[in-house]
Amino acid sequence: xxxxxxxxxxxxxxxxxxxxxxxxxxxxxxxxxxxxxxxxxxxxxxxxxxxxxxxxxxxxxxxxxxxxxxxxxxxxxxxxxxxxxxxxxxxxxxxxxxxxxxxxxxxxxxxxxxxxxxx
Amino acid sequence: xxxxxxxxxxxxxxxxxxxxxxxxxxxxxxxxxxxxxxxxxxxxxxxxxxxxxxxxxxxxxxxxxxxxxxxxxxxxxxxxxxxxxxxxxxxxxxxxxxxxxxxxxxxxxxxxxxxxxxxxxxxxxxxxxxxxxxxxxxxxxxxxxxxxxxxxxxxxxxxxxxxxxxxxxxxxxxxxxxxxxxxxxxxxxxxxxxxxxxxxxxxxxxxxxxxxxxxxxxxxxxxxxxxxxxxxxxxxxxxxxxxxxxxxxxxxxxxxxxxxxxxxxxxxxxxxxxxxxxxxxxxxxxxxxxxxxxxxxxxxxxxxxxxxxxxxxxxxxxxxxxxxxxxxxxxxxxxxxxxxxxxxxxxxxxxxxxxxxxxxxxxxxxxxxxxxxxxxxxxxxxxxxxxxxxxxxxxxxxxxxxxxxxxxxxxxxxxxxxxxx
Numbered sequence: 001x002x003x004x005x006x007x008x009x010x011x012x013x014x015x016x017x018x019x020x021x022x023x024x025x026x027x028x029x030x031x032x033x034x035x036x037x038x039x040x041x042x043x044x045x046x047x048x049x050x051x052x053x054x055x056x057x058x059x060x061x062x063x064x065x066x067x068x069x070x071x072x073x074x075x076x077x078x079x080x081x082x083x084x085x086x087x088x089x090x091x092x093x094x095x096x097x098x099x100x101x102x103x104x105x106x107x108x109x110x111x112x113x114x115x116x117x118x119x
Numbered sequence: 120x121x122x123x124x125x126x127x128x129x130x131x132x133x134x135x136x137x138x139x140x141x142x143x144x145x146x147x148x149x150x151x152x153x154x155x156x157x158x159x160x161x162x163x164x165x166x167x168x169x170x171x172x173x174x175x176x177x178x179x180x181x182x183x184x185x186x187x188x189x190x191x192x193x194x195x196x197x198x199x200x201x202x203x204x205x206x207x208x209x210x211x212x213x214x215x216x217x218x219x220x221x222x223x224x225x226x227x228x229x230x231x232x233x234x235x236x237x238x239x240x241x242x243x244x245x246x247x248x249x250x251x252x253x254x255x256x257x258x259x260x261x262x263x264x265x266x267x268x269x270x271x272x273x274x275x276x277x278x279x280x281x282x283x284x285x286x287x288x289x290x291x292x293x294x295x296x297x298x299x300x301x302x303x304x305x306x307x308x309x310x311x312x313x314x315x316x317x318x319x320x321x322x323x324x325x326x327x328x329x330x331x332x333x334x335x336x337x338x339x340x341x342x343x344x345x346x347x348x349x350x351x352x353x354x355x356x357x358x359x360x361x362x363x364x365x366x367x368x369x370x371x372x373x374x375x376x377x378x379x380x381x382x383x384x385x386x387x388x389x390x391x392x393x394x395x396x397x398x399x400x401x402x403x404x405x406x407x408x409x410x411x412x413x414x415x416x417x418x419x420x421x422x423x424x425x426x427x428x429x430x431x432x433x434x435x436x437x438x439x440x441x442x443x444x445x446x447x448x449x450x451x452x453x454x455x456x457x458x459x460x461x462x463x464x465x466x467x468x469x470x471x472x473x474x475x476x477x478x479x480x481x482x483x484x485x486x487x488x489x490x491x492x493x494x495x496x497x498x499x500x501x502x503x504x505x506x507x508x509x510x511x512x513x514x515x516x517x518x519x520x521x522x523x524x525x526x527x528x529x530x531x532x533x534x535x536x537x538x539x540x
Contacts (some may be wrong), residue, residue: 007321009314013488013508033507050318053167053180054294055266065269067182068168076322083294098184115166119531 001027006047010036017041049073053115054086056101061118068101069115074108081106085101093118120225123438124148125433126214128205128381129234131160133413134231135188136426137232140433142195146440150217150226151199158192159185159197161259162422164266167287169314170207172396173423184422208233208385210406218291230436233382234429237375239284245365245373247279249336251299251329252343253408258284264292271430273368277345277424278302279333281309283420285372290319299323302363303331303347305354308486310374311513312420328424334361336369375418385409392462393417399451400468401435401444402428410436417480420514424480445472452530459483459490459537461511468533470524477519479535483509487537490516495534496527509537 001023007014013119019041029041043049051073055065074082082105091101095114102112127134130153138151151366157163162170165181172178175187180344192199200218207215214226239257256264256272262284264270272295278285281304289299295410302320307330307514309316320327328347334356337344349360349370388397388405395416396404403410413425438444448471454463462482487509492518499531502517509515524530 007317009300009317011508012313012510012513014313014316050175051168051178052294055166055269057269063267065267067180067266069166069168069180079294097183115180116163116186 006041006044008032008037008040010034010040019045021045050076050079050088051059051084052079052112054081054083056086056089056091058091058093058095058118061095063118066091066095067115068112068117070105070108071111071113074106074110078106080110082108082112086112120213121348122227124229125150125232125436126212126228126230127151127234127356128208129139129153129160129236129291130155130158130199130201130416130423131234131236131413132162132185132188132422133183133236133415133429133432134160134232134234135192135430137234137410137433137436138197138199139188139191139195140230141437142197142432144437146432146437148440149197150206152203154201154215156202158189158201158489164259164263164370165287166266167291170422173421174212174426180245180325188426201452205381208381208409208446210386212385212408214334214524220236224354228351228408229440230369230410231385232429232432232436233379233387233404233409233411233415234432235374235378235381235415237377237418239371240374242371245279245371247333247336249333249345250338251333252338252398254338254340254342254367255336255371258282258288258370259267260282260301260455261288261370265295271297272370273342274368275366277347277364277366278335278370279347279373280372280374281311281327281329282372282374283311283315286311286319287371288314288372289325289369290323292498293323293325299325301347301362302327303330303333304329304349305373306330308510312512316366319333323380332356333369335363340411342367342369343446349389365435375414377415377418382409382411382415390417390462390466393464395464397466397481400465400473402432403435403439408439410434410439417462418437420512427478428480447472450529452524453532454479455532455534455535457480457534459485459487460492460535463535468519468524470521473519473521473524475521478516479512479519479522481535482514483511483537486510487539489539491538491540493536493538494519495532495536496524496530497526501527503538
């Protein structure tokens with residue numbers, strides 16, 4: 001039996017939740033005071049995901065950094081690989097919001113897209 | 120002197136939303152004055168996501184949220200001036216500006232909207248002992264360096280203060296390869312959102328030390344170490360609890376202060392608690408025709424509320440410029456925040472000028488669990504809402520109905536307080 005301690009991010013209560021896992025399967029969720037906590041804890045222990053935001057170097061535009069994001073959440077374990085790919089990118093202006101900067105980042109199937117216009 | 124109906128000081132989220140709302144309310148003579156080289160204000164450097172859930176029902180990054188409003192400003196052909204610093208606003212609503220192309224230019228406005236935002240509390244206002252070497256930045260300055268200018272302020276970082284910008288920068292610096300060693304917070308609770316504590320600190324194993332402060336900064340040319348210590352209930356460091364961290368950078372995330380030097384010159388009366396103007400139900404200051412909205416009025420935690428508030432200021436300014444504002448009556452109700460509630464915005468309500476529903480925003484002074492927000496018309500309790508949790512970092516609101524106030528008759532004071540039963 002594996003035990004995981006989490007802080008719920010559903011609201012400012014920040015309930016301390018204890019999840020019991022057996023062979024990767026959730027056996028119990030305790031400490032939450034509402035269903036949001038239960039749902040959060042189950043997702044967080046089985047497949048935690050995050051949106052990654054950062055900047056890439058842009059040339060020939062009116063700005064030197066272009067802000068970007070993963071178009072949707074990616075697995076938490078892929079964050080550092082994703083950052084390495086973002087760091088390696090060099091892009092040329094102009095770029096518009098939503099333009100794809102990296103396709104299928106870190107093999108997640110998710111694109112990294114621009115979050116601002118650089119002319 | 121040039122003439123405009125409405126001059127808006129600041130082209131950040133508040134100024135943009137105010138301009139769009141004023142234009143949609145039918146005003147065609149609007150000018151936005153922005154000191155930076157682009158519109159969007161602080162949102163341009165807030166590249167993380169989580170903006171706009173209330174307004175657009177989706178999670179946007181700061182630049183994307185700003186662009187939603189900039190697009191409207193462009194489409195509606197609203198005039199704006201960039202790289203333009205406002206030097207003075209007179210009580211007669213003459214706005215004096217300076218920029219490199221035009222030199223000094225004065226604008227006569229019928230209505231002025233204050234939307235200058237806020238700035239970070241600097242080291243000088245914090246009484247931190249120790250040397251004054253390079254390597255000490257406010258979290259927002261570090262954010263601008265990393266996200267806009269493309270520089271890393273340092274490699275080994277200690278952060279004082281657990282405001283949201285500090286938490287966001289702990290993650291940002293970590294993702295860019297820095298080692299964030301610790302976040303120290305003077306208060307026994309964090310002023311930041313739970314989501315940010317989990318996703319910016321816990322995700323990367325960065326410790327958060329509550330009831331701790333910086334007691335020494337070492338380094339002649341550049342920061343070389345920072346010592347933190349636990350504080351007692353009197354907020355004084357407890358001898359023997361010192362911990363020394365070698366580092367080259369100290370980031371400060373210790374609160375935001377509305378930027379009101381211009382407002383004061385215009386004769387605008389200030390609220391001591393919010394450090395923002397005192398406003399009435401129309402978000403109008405004591406100087407008729409000067410309105411305020413966004414972080415210059417009181418520091419917000421959600422930009423969605425800034426946009427909403429600014430839109431109301433914009434509509435009211437448009438009404439004022441068109442001479443459609445109802446005459447003030449002599450019956451002005453005072454709003455009082457007490458027993459746990461720290462302030463209210465607005466501070467007064469003239470029922471004859473009030474809309475059918477009026478949002479009153481306030482903050483609490485401590486963490487309250489399973490407590491009640493109570494509203495009294497003079498001595499009579501008219502609202503008693505249970506809240507599972509309230510914290511100083513989260514703005515609260517109540518909605519007042521004009522109908523109820525009219526029914527209640529001669530109300531002198533509306534009191535908001537926090538009660539435990």
